[in-house]
Amino acid sequence: MEIAGDAWERPDGVARRLVYDGLTQLDSSGALRPSLALTWESDNNNHRWQFRLRPGVRFHDGSSLTSAAVAASLVSSCAADCPWSAVKAVGPLVVFTNESPMPNLPTLLAGDQFLISLTATADGKTPPGSTGTGPFQVNGFNNGTLALTANENCWQGRPFADAVEIRVHRPVREQWLDLSVGRADVVEVPAEQLRQAQQQRLSVLTSPPVTLVALQVSDVGALANVKLRGAIAAAIDRSALYNVIFQKQGEVTASLLPQRLSGYSFLFPTERDLNKAHELRGGLTTGPFSLATEGDGPMQLAAQRIVLNLREAGFNVQMASAGARHADLILQELPLIGSDPAAAMEQLMRDAGAATPVEAATPAALFKVEQTYLDEKKLIPLLDLPRAFAIGARVRDLRLRADGTPDLADASLEDAR
Incomplete structure (x- = not known):
């Protein structure tokens, strides 16, 4: 398997659920x-x-x-x-x-x-490497390749594959090339490249929308004014992000939960309203504000597009340097977990810094909780995106988990002989 990032990164690094x-x-x-x-x-x-x-x-x-x-x-x-x-x-x-x-x-x-890892051995020492209970165990990391071997005594039963090699920090173009010549069996397909992968006739597994792209807005300084935060929300052109940058993949949204979970996502308007943005801003000269993003590639392009949107609304906004930790606005990706709407909403709110239990038991009660939270404009939902992976011809029975990561423990390879 080849990936562009790190196998252990959170959330949902592909090695994590193989080991833990x-x-x-x-x-x-x-x-x-x-x-x-x-x-x-x-x-x-x-x-x-x-x-x-x-x-x-x-x-x-x-x-x-x-x-x-x-x-x-x-x-x-x-x-x-x-x-x-x-x-x-x-x-x-x-x-x-x-x-x-x-x-x-x-x-x-x-x-x-x-996920559960061993933090101390029986004699109180720190265990070497990453030790879990999952279907694969760590065998080493050399030359950008994480080597995993089958856990013979896994409580779920031994996985079909004897070993998994995960090559990290591989550009997507190189991943696809390796797939085409048989040097890789599973590679990433970013959402914005799904159409291209289909045109190239790759065999692609695609999840439902499992990632919320949202803009987190500070509530200190000038941005303590909820009307200013509302102006920022009204100024963003979600359709341009969806159509141009993410190539019409996923869904445009202004709600925390996708339509498939809540049934009411359509009640949150997604259209850009530049007149409303100017009205809410009220002619105030603000900023300069900084905008950072946690991702690269399309997330950087999306952040740059949002900066242009906000400048058109009269905001003085600049892109923050890579790795900036105290930006006024942060474009981020938040994972959507499971099929329980209340739990998914609580996790999203926690990831955004609002540690509030969600006890709503009906769609109407859930809508009220979400509306109250989003009215503060501290988090502005923009898009729901799927995750996708392309697989080689010899891969059998590979499925995606609920979080969109490949479940390699139940997959196998056809004998090449």
């Missing part, structure tokens, strides 16, 4: 399923949850999966802004408590940031 498991998992349709936890239950109106571990599971180094190891991993991966205030081991149980209710905790725990 979570307490829960989402199937290909986004439904919640057991994983390292067999069962779970809540009490005290969702202020307390307990998860019972699957017996007999071992880490790659042979050590047993224990509730203490799980708690230590979760404390290490989520030191602040967690969906819980405390996590502890109680016999075979992992217990979460919080002052606020946690109605969506089982689904949130299926997220990439809560």
Whole structure:
């Protein structure tokens, strides 16, 4: 497999779910399923949850999966802004408590940031490399290639493939060339290049929209004025981003949740309204504001287009340097998790910095929560994008997970002989 980024990056680095498991998992349709936890239950109106571990599971180094190891991993991966205030081991149980209710905790725990890794060996030492319970274990990293080998004792059963090699930081053009000559079996297809891949007759697996492209807006200084933030939202031309930069892939949106999850996304208007932007700005001379993006390539182009949009609305906006951490506006990609709308909304809001439980149980209640949040204009949804991968002729039974990453554990290769 070849990728343009890093195999371990969050969210959804392709190696992470090959090496690690979570307490829960989402199937290909986004439904919640057991994983390292067999069962779970809540009490005290969702202020307390307990998860019972699957017996007999071992880490790659042979050590047993224990509730203490799980708690230590979760404390290490989520030191602040967690969906819980405390996590502890109680016999075979992992217990979460919080002052606020946690109605969506089982689904949130299926997220990439809560995958379980071994943080200390039996003698208290830091384990070498990345040690999990997943279908593959790390064998080494050399010359830009991460080598994984099959976990013979995986609790889910041994994977079909004996080994996986992930070549990182490969430009997409080189990935496609390697696929065409048989040097790669699975390569990335960025959303904006899906049409090109189809024209080249590549065999492409495409997920539903699983990534929200959104603009996060600071609420300090001049941008503490909600009308100014509203002017920014009205000035952005989503259609240009969709049609020109992302080549009509995915969906234009002004809501957190895609239409397939909420059923009401169409109620949030997506059209650009430059007159409204000027009206909300009220003639104020503002800025200069800085705009940064977490991605490269099309995300950089999208950021530059947004800068032009905002200048047309009278804002003084400049592109921030790469890696800027304190920009006034940040164009980012946020993962959409699962098929439960309330859990997906809570995760999106958490990723955007709003650690608020979402308890809505009906579409009407969910719409009210979303509308109240979006009215603050601290997060401006723009597009929902799919993830896609092209596969070689000898790949069999490869499917995409709910997050759009390839499930290599269930895939196999046709014998070349």
